[in-house]
Amino acid sequence: MAAIWAGIDAGKAHHHCVAIDESGRRLLSRRVANDEPELLELLADVQAGGRSDLGYRPGRRRGLPGHHAPGQPRPAAPLHLRPGIHRASESYHGEGKTDAKDAAVIADQVRVRRDLYPLRTGDDTVIDLKILTGRRMDLVADRTRTVNRLRAQLTGIFLGVEQALDLTNTGPLTLITGYQTPAAVRRIGVKRLETWLRNRHVLRPDRLAETAVQAAERQQTSLPGEKLAATLVHTLAKEVMSLNQQVAELDKAIEARFRDHRTFEVITSMPGLGVILGAEFLAATGGDMTAFGTADRLAGFGGVAPVPRDSGKLSGNLRRPQRYNRRFQRVFYTSALFSIRHCDESRRFYDRKRAEGKRHTQAVLALARRRVNVLWALLRDGRCYEPAPPARAAA
Secondary structure, eight states: OEEEEEEEEESSSEEEEEEETOOEEEEEEEEEEHHHHHHHHHHHHHHSSSHHHHHHHHEOOOOOOTOOOSSOOOOOOEEOEEEEGGGGEEEEEOSSOHHHHHHHHHHHHHOSSSSSEEEOOOHHHHHHHHHHHHHHHHHHHHHHHHHHHHHHHHEEEEEEHHHSTTSSSSHHHHHHHOSSHHHHHHHHHHHHHHHHHHHHTTTTTHHHHHHHHHHHHOOOOOTTTTTHHHHHHHHHHHHHHHHHHHHHHHHHHHHHHHHTTTTTHHHSSSSTTOHHHHHHHHHHTTTTTGGGGHHHHHHHHHHOEEEEEEEEBBOSEEESSSSSSSHHHHHHHHHHHHHHHHHHHHHHHHHHHTTTTTOHHHHHHHHHHHHHHHHHHHHHTTOOOSSSOOOOOOO
């Protein structure tokens, strides 16, 4: 049976598929709607011509081309193309860009390349964690933007409170939902403000009330536009509190779903890798370490391993990679920072790298690289982290 390679350039509303044979001759070129019956018909037509491999570049969208309905025919080896595959089109004839050309390039790359890996859908727990952690990242970004807007508005009317209080905490946010201007804070006074805060279950209301009144006493000037700005401050503070509540509820959902995964105890036993970072690790990697083969490939995937940049007589040059999973790197970089504060072994490793002359960022990345090896070994052996590794049995 003749071998056929097919490439799909995926879009939101339509996809374009091109199928080629062993010589690169185009056998099929078709534009189809992003609709399951049409896609199943397309896959059946491709497979009717012979044994087929499908190259799929999903980009940032979830869609049907990379999946199949139970009992329906599917390509022999669906392959995932890395995001940089679009650069390969520069080596093909012509400067024009069309969906048909992109699909043909994808099909040809699947035909000639041997470094592509099968597309893995992952289990239900990992897919749920991808959705939940992605939603959490969106909410955290929205909260950061809203806090920045809140600070900008508050700086224009009540600079002292903006400088003295942390506007990401519930107490200060509760305060400025009721009193946004220095005059309003001065009128209520320390005692009544403390009572008002205590009735709303704010922690340490006495210290918060005293700090706010002191800041109000230092600003006696009423600024133009203060009334309208105070209304906006009230609205933005409410939005931040609402986002905090949504993030807290989402964290509970993430923990509950993460506990269902078989590697929960192993991942969370690593110092610095809590529930959220551990769930993001699963979401970034898919939870299947066999897809990477070695710890070195996993580190390269996350951008915590340097890559060589040698040419001619120049050798031994290493640089930071340009193409890697940013989410994975953020997980291990952040967890390395936490482990420096809470794990003696990590702290000693970091101090040793600093003593060798490395900058802070370099030392943290070196620690993150070492921690990839540790987590890889833990997941491979199915055991939890211990400060001292278990001794090998004597032969």
